[in-house]
Structure formats: C-alpha cells, structure tokens
Amino acid sequence: MEHETERERKRNVIIATPKPDLGEGLKKHFEIEGINVLGVYVIIEHLIEDLHSFKNQPDFKLDGLVINSSMAKKGKDKRLEFLADVIEKIRDDFSETSIIFLSDETQGHPLLAELVSMGIYNIFAKSAQKSESLNVKQLIRCIDHPMLYNEVKKFREFDKDIPWRRFVNGGQSITINVNSAKESMHEKQEAKAVPKEKRIPTINSDSQTITDESSPTTTVNSLEYGKQKGTENLQLPDILEEDLEEEEFLWTLPPVKPKVIVRDRIIGKQIIAVAGIDRGVGTTHTAILIANYFASQGYQVKLIECSGNSEYVYIEKSYEGKNVDLNRSDEFQINGVTFVKNDDEIDMASQLTSEHTHIVLDLGLYENSNYIEEFHRAGVQLLVGSGSEWKQHTLKKFITLNRADIQHRWKFLIPFVEKQTIDDIQGEIKEFSVRAIPYHPDPFMEQDNTGECFDELFEGRVTKKRKIIKISIAILGILVFAGVSMYFTL
Secondary structure, eight states: OHHHHHHHSOOEEEEEOSOHHHHHHHHHHHHHTTOEEEEEESOHHHHHHHHHHHHTOTTOOOOEEEEEGGGGOBTTBOOHHHHHHHHHHHHHHTTTSEEEEEEEEETTOHHHHHHHHHTOOEEEEEOSSSEEEOOHHHHHHHHHSOOOHHHHGGGGOOOTTSOOOSOTTOOOOOOEEEOSOOOOHHHHHHGGGSOGGGOOOEEETTTTEEEOTTSOOEEEOSOOOOOOTTOOSEEOOOOOHHHHHTOOOEEEOOOOOOOOOSOOOOTTOEEEEEEESSTTSOHHHHHHHHHHHHHTTTOOEEEEEOSSSOOHHHHHHHHHOTTOOTTSOSEEEETTEEEEOOOTTOOHHHHHTSSOSEEEEEEEEGGGOTTHHHHHHSSEEEEEOOOOGGGTHHHHHHHHHTTTSOOTTEEEEEESOOHHHHHHHHHHSTTSEEEEEOOOSOTTSOOHHHHHHHHHHTTTOOOHHHHHHHHHHHHHHHHHHHHHHHHHHO
16 A cells, blocks of 8 residues: 555655756646656755755655756856765765756766766766757656666766866765754745845855855855855855856757647547557557558558658668659558658648548657657557566556556557466556557568457457458358258258
C-alpha cells in the first residue's frame, strides 16, 4: 500500500533561475505534466533559507531541483565556486533529490567537472549557439531516472586556463545557521516584490555571513566568493533587469501545449497511431506491418512518417532502385499502401481527410514526437515496447513518466516474444492490454500468425479474406460429409 501511495504521489520540484521567463516557462510545462512546482526562486540566498527549513520537516519530499548556473550571479560576478559549494551542501542535505543543472557555461568549464565529481549527472550545458532548446520531457525523466555516467563523463575534461580553485574536486563544506522563524513557501515566492532597500543581503568578510534585513540570517562558513580579502560589508544587490538583458545565452522552451482532453474523431476513417516507448523497439517495422495488414484486405491505406527520422526515403530507394529520383514526390506506393515521407511541415489536416479509409501514423519515439496530439486523437493508440528482460522496466517507467496523459486507450505491443513474457509483463501493468507481435522479418510479406494477431487486436474482427477462406472450408467440409454419408447409405 505504501508503494502504491508513493507511485501515485505528485512529484515535488523546485526551480532556481534568475531568468523569470525561463522559470515561469518551466513551471507551466511541469504543471501540465503533473509535476508539483513548490516555488520558482530568483535569488540563491532565498533558496538556501527555504531548503534549510524544508530539511527539518520530516514529511517533506523534494524529488527534483532544477538550478541554473546563473543563480549565484551578483552583478558581473558569477560566483560559480560558491554555487558549487551550495550544490554540494544541498546534495548532502537532500541525498534522494535529483539535481538537474542548466549550465550557461560550455563544456570544458571546471564547474561541470566538479559537479560530475559530486555524482551530479543531470547536466545540460549550453552549446556554441546563442540559445539552446530544452526537452522538457527529458528534464522530467531525469527526476526519476538520472542520466548515466557515460553520458556526462565528457564534462570531466576541463580547460585549465579558466580560473578555478586548485583542485576541481576541492569543494569546501559549508554550514548554514538560520536564526529566526521561517516564512512560508508562498511568502518567499512573493518576496520578489519586496522593495530592494528592505532586501539587500550583505557579506561580512570575517564570518562569511549572508544577512538579509527582511529574512532570517543565513551563515555560510568557509566559502570562496572570489573577492579580494579585506573587503568589509560588501553589498550584493539583487539581480537587475539590465543584467538579465545583457545575457547573450538563452534557454528556450517549446510552446506550452495543453493536454488533449477531447478526441476529435474523423467519422468514416480508422486512424491508428503507433509510437515507441524507447529507441530501437521496432516502431516503424510495426507500423508497416499494420498498414500492409489492412491493405491486404482491400482497404485504402495511407502510412504517414511523423517520426522525423526520414527512414521512408531509404524504403523507397530500396523498392524502386538506386536511380530513383527521391525528390519527385512526397509519396510513393508499395503493395497498395501509400507511404508519406517525413516532412517538417506535414499538413496533417489534409492528410487525414484524404480518400483513404485507414491511416497509420508512424510517430517514432513518443516523448520526442511533434504530433503527440494526433496520437491522443487516434481511434487506436498503440505503443511498441521491448520484451527483453533487462528492458521490461522501461514499460512501467514510461507509464509513470506520462501518467498526466490520457492513457485509457493505450495498448502495448511487444515484438518477437513468447507468451510467458507477455504474461509476465501483463502482470506488471494490469490496467493495460499487452499483446505479442509474432516474429515477422519482412513486413511487406503476409504471415498468417501475424494476421491472426491483428484480427484480435483490431476489435476482434476476422479479416475479409480469412473469413472467406474459413467459410469456404466449412462449406467444403459439409459437402464432403454429405457425400460420404450418401455413399454409405446407398
């Protein structure tokens, strides 16, 4: 029961970035995906204070902290060494929290090497471009399933010419003391509107104490601020709008898309959406199998490539020959199926209102699809997964990560597995239909066991051809039986 409660609980996340547009944009995306955003912080001292308070609450659970490397910036001083020490302290206090780091510094910066040495692997570093698009679903996936070491080991190599403390893994321990009662989270979020004269923190060089006249005193011992020794009571102003405007690098987010609540079905057509829960599970292979299954029964079938992979170009080349002009058309036909090649600007409305009776959407990887709303509108929603024993966990992981989506019409297909494997998987995800796809190496060739599998999958219907064959066999059997009976009677 406790396990079920934990699984159903909304995950709690804190966002820390001095860039308001980024913070509010992430908040909207997270909330649409069913994530509970506890707060968006623009000043690191406020974050430190609240985390200290949360640590003393026994029932508090923080699942993720998304923090931007500009969070510690004061004026032109980035204070990255200070930021590294704060993150190490947070990691000590919240060891089960996934820290997701958005770095405005490029690969090769010592800060990133130090984070890897701490065991923080969810690192997203800016590229050489002036902006970087964030994959929100990837960020959310990192909350429950952190990135692997081999994905971030590249950050261990750093530019030794960049000023940094002597040892990359030489982070200094810090102690935080809060001397008065804390404000609530809601009040702290509203603190952004407090006049600056009431919220100017100061640093005393002797004790490295950060104080704030309108908030509890936070003491941070043994920190390197990169300031010259002997600086007394240095005022650190809050982040100014003009400072943000000078930032050349921007993290960009995709448009916020509300969840599809009502499915707009096209009357008279059957739309089948096929998506993969992981890479390499056979999504395109399965989509072709399904398209050919319907075409073999005499239906008008269209198969649309919406995955962004441009695999259909190679299918056309393989079928038509090496000398075919691949740019002559966006479509080609094989065995009665109209293949629509990938296009960055597919006119989906036009495609779905064509004369075809059955339309199969090859969406590729579910989490990266630009047409996921079409998946939710489809009359049949199929998800292809892996049956390998070491990959079966990805099914439950996928369901958990996408639990905010409409799931009641989902059906899972597992290629090339035995019945026992399907039974095992079905036992783990009882609320969903799970079916095996038989071994079928050439999707362009008919295969009886695959046809029977699809007969059951698509509303338990027996296909026209198979029905005719079965009726013919039954009639033939009756005639033979009648003939034999008459022979013995005579």
